[in-house]
Amino acid sequence: xxxxxxxxxxxxxxxxxxxxxxxxxxxxxxxxxxxxxxxxxxxxxxxxxxxxxxxxxxxxxxxxxxxxxxxxxxxxxxxxxxxxxxxxxxxxxxxxxxxxxxxxxxxxxxxxxxxxxxxxxxxxxxxxxxxxxxxxxxxxxxxxxxxxxxxxxxxxxxxxxxxxxxxxxxxxxxxxxxxxxxxxxxxxxxxxxxxxxxxxxxxxxxxxxxxxxxxxxxxxxxxxxxxxxxxxxxxxxxxxxxxxxxxxxxxxxxxxxxxxxxxxxxxxxxxxxxxxxxxxx
Amino acid sequence: xxxxxxxxxxxxxxxxxxxxxxxxxxxxxxxxxxxxxxxxxxxxxxxxxxxxxxxxxxxxxxxxxxxxxxxxxxxxxxxxxxxxxxxxxxxxxxxxxxxxxxxxxxxxxxxxxxxxxxxxxxxxxxxxxxxxxxxxxxxxxxxxxxxxxxxxxxxxxxxxxxxxxxxxxxxxxxxxxxxxxxxxxxxxxxxxxxxxxxxxxxxxxxxxxxxxxxxxxxxxxxxxxxxxxxxxxxxxxxxxxxxxxxxxxxxxxxxxxxxxxxxxxxxxxxxxxxxxxxxxxxxxxxxxxxxxxxxxxxxxxxxxxxxxxxxxxxxxxxxxxxxxxxxxxxxxxxxxxxxxxx
Numbered sequence: 001x002x003x004x005x006x007x008x009x010x011x012x013x014x015x016x017x018x019x020x021x022x023x024x025x026x027x028x029x030x031x032x033x034x035x036x037x038x039x040x041x042x043x044x045x046x047x048x049x050x051x052x053x054x055x056x057x058x059x060x061x062x063x064x065x066x067x068x069x070x071x072x073x074x075x076x077x078x079x080x081x082x083x084x085x086x087x088x089x090x091x092x093x094x095x096x097x098x099x100x101x102x103x104x105x106x107x108x109x110x111x112x113x114x115x116x117x118x119x120x121x122x123x124x125x126x127x128x129x130x131x132x133x134x135x136x137x138x139x140x141x142x143x144x145x146x147x148x149x150x151x152x153x154x155x156x157x158x159x160x161x162x163x164x165x166x167x168x169x170x171x172x173x174x175x176x177x178x179x180x181x182x183x184x185x186x187x188x189x190x191x192x193x194x195x196x197x198x199x200x201x202x203x204x205x206x207x208x209x210x211x212x213x214x215x216x217x218x219x220x221x222x223x224x225x226x227x228x229x230x231x232x233x234x235x236x237x238x239x240x241x242x243x244x245x246x247x248x249x250x251x252x253x254x255x256x257x258x259x260x261x262x263x264x265x266x267x268x269x270x271x272x273x274x275x276x277x278x279x280x281x
Numbered sequence: 282x283x284x285x286x287x288x289x290x291x292x293x294x295x296x297x298x299x300x301x302x303x304x305x306x307x308x309x310x311x312x313x314x315x316x317x318x319x320x321x322x323x324x325x326x327x328x329x330x331x332x333x334x335x336x337x338x339x340x341x342x343x344x345x346x347x348x349x350x351x352x353x354x355x356x357x358x359x360x361x362x363x364x365x366x367x368x369x370x371x372x373x374x375x376x377x378x379x380x381x382x383x384x385x386x387x388x389x390x391x392x393x394x395x396x397x398x399x400x401x402x403x404x405x406x407x408x409x410x411x412x413x414x415x416x417x418x419x420x421x422x423x424x425x426x427x428x429x430x431x432x433x434x435x436x437x438x439x440x441x442x443x444x445x446x447x448x449x450x451x452x453x454x455x456x457x458x459x460x461x462x463x464x465x466x467x468x469x470x471x472x473x474x475x476x477x478x479x480x481x482x483x484x485x486x487x488x489x490x491x492x493x494x495x496x497x498x499x500x501x502x503x504x505x506x507x508x509x510x511x512x513x514x515x516x517x518x519x520x521x522x523x524x525x526x527x528x529x530x531x532x533x534x535x536x537x538x539x540x541x542x543x544x545x546x547x548x549x550x551x552x553x554x555x556x557x558x559x560x561x562x563x564x565x566x567x568x569x570x571x572x573x574x575x576x577x578x579x580x581x582x583x584x585x586x587x588x589x590x591x592x593x594x595x596x597x598x599x600x601x602x603x604x605x606x607x608x609x610x611x612x613x614x615x616x617x618x619x620x621x622x623x
């Protein structure tokens with residue numbers, strides 16, 4: 001079993017050193033420590049709903065993004081770029097999940113998925129996924145839940161903050177996994193004629209509207225398809241981001257990301273909110 | 282680990298004087314916000330004074346004459362695995378080192394970066410000892426340039442020492458980068474900071490032909506293996522160092538605030554016209570340990586009264602003329618005062 005896991009990890013591209021580190025962290029042993037990048041609030045809240053942090057997990061991929069140009073006057077998806085953004089994120093996420101799996105974790109909370117254009121060069125982006133692997137203690141989430149992993153028997157992932165995670169579990173839902181959709185879209189430039197015609201007028205630029213609509217719809221439908229694959233009830237905490245990266249003003253990436261959830265029980269009652277004066281800055 | 286831990290006696294005279302004054306006057310300075318102060322005093326602590334530690338270091342040597350690729354391929358040194366027998370040309374037929382073998386670790390630089398931060402922190406905690414305080418919270422750990430020379434860096438640690446009235450501790454004071462609120466929450470749940478845990482790793486890797494090929498315009502969508510490996514390895518090393526620190530301190534765990542990666546390029550010291558990439562990964566967190574496992578205070582679902590949605594102030598209209606509007610203004614205390622006779 002462990003050998004099987006070891007080879008799996010190597011296939012995912014997790015380095016030897018990382019595996020050794022994970023083996024040392026393996027929870028349950030006396031004297032085992034945990035690492036986490038949770039804030040104090042999150043750490044305490046995650047423990048409160050019955051999860052124990054076991055380790056800081058991360059996945060990285062540095063990716064050379066290919067080249068594709070949109071036609072000047074045409075709105076279209078740039079599928080080479082879409083695929084690059086998607087594939088690289090997938091690589092980073094899978095490596096993070098593999099690390100969590102090696103720790104024997106039930107899930108990863110507080111995941112941050114970032115793209116950074118680092119000093120490696122113009123077309124090279126770093127994709128990084130960081131989160132805290134957690135193990136469910138008996139009776140977590142009000143008890144009665146035996147399996148926290150998703151239908152691919154991988155640890156669940158969630159980009160919800162510790163606070164949101166607490167609220168979600170308390171309300172009788174469990175996260176299944178982070179789902180995402182990406183679409184890089186080239187928006188057509190205005191033709192000279194229509195540009196001249198619009199000077200000084202208040203009009204809607206229908207082709208721009210249409211292009212932005214299409215691109216967002218594509219990204220969101222891809223995200224939904226991922227959620228359906230996980231047999232989720234719904235997606236919470238969706239963020240719809242736009243990045244222009246280094247492609248100029250008419251080529252934009254639309255990126256939708258959220259956490260797919262499933263119900264744990266029938267009733268979903270949360271405590272009545274109370275008014276407080278927060279001391280937090 | 283720094284070789285000499287500065288104690289109260291070794292502090293600079295100016296610092297000693299300031300701390301002695303502060304101690305005698307029983308008044309304190311602090312960089313805590315009002316909310317932080319309120320939170321800390323809730324669990325029985327009070328600020329003892331602002332403390333700082335600084336260390337200026339020369340950090341020039343990033344493994345300046347090292348490059349595993351250059352040594353194996355160009356100079357034909359190192360492990361015989363990389364030496365193709367019987368080939369005359371310096372590059373021909375020579376397999377390049379890959380994976381971990383291609384990455385050089387800048388050990389001297391790592392230990393300087395670690396020691397410099399440790400020195401700043403231990404000077405800060407020495408000030409804390411001089412104040413008779415228990416530990417330092419809300420520590421800001423900063424690295425800044427010193428003058429124009431980019432090799433000289435100043436490492437600063439700035440925080441607020443706190444004490445518990447009536448408690449004298451012989452233990453080494455702790456340092457923590459948690460805010461006052463976070464500190465309060467930890468203490469209320471039976472956890473205590475042990476100290477600042479650091480993980481630093483610096484490594485470099487030559488841009489070999491494969492890497493260069495993967496980064497040309499024509500490469501298309503492809504993962505740059507070498508860079509990925511380098512960054513991942515350095516982050517892993519940094520996490521390993523962090524864990525070593527935890528074990529050294531005897532902590533149960535760590536809450537991490539900062540995970541930084543700095544990437545720079547340099548001229549390869551061995552291969553002419555070659556380029557290397559240098560990655561520096563830093564993790565800073567507060568090591569914590571559990572001192573009690575009492576039932577934590579309950580957590581309620583709450584709605585914040587924050588100022589994000591501005592509520593207009595209540596309109597008070599006072600009508601002194603009496604008459605037909607009397608009914609509307611009767612509820613207002615100002616109006617009702619003026620209207621009893623009218």
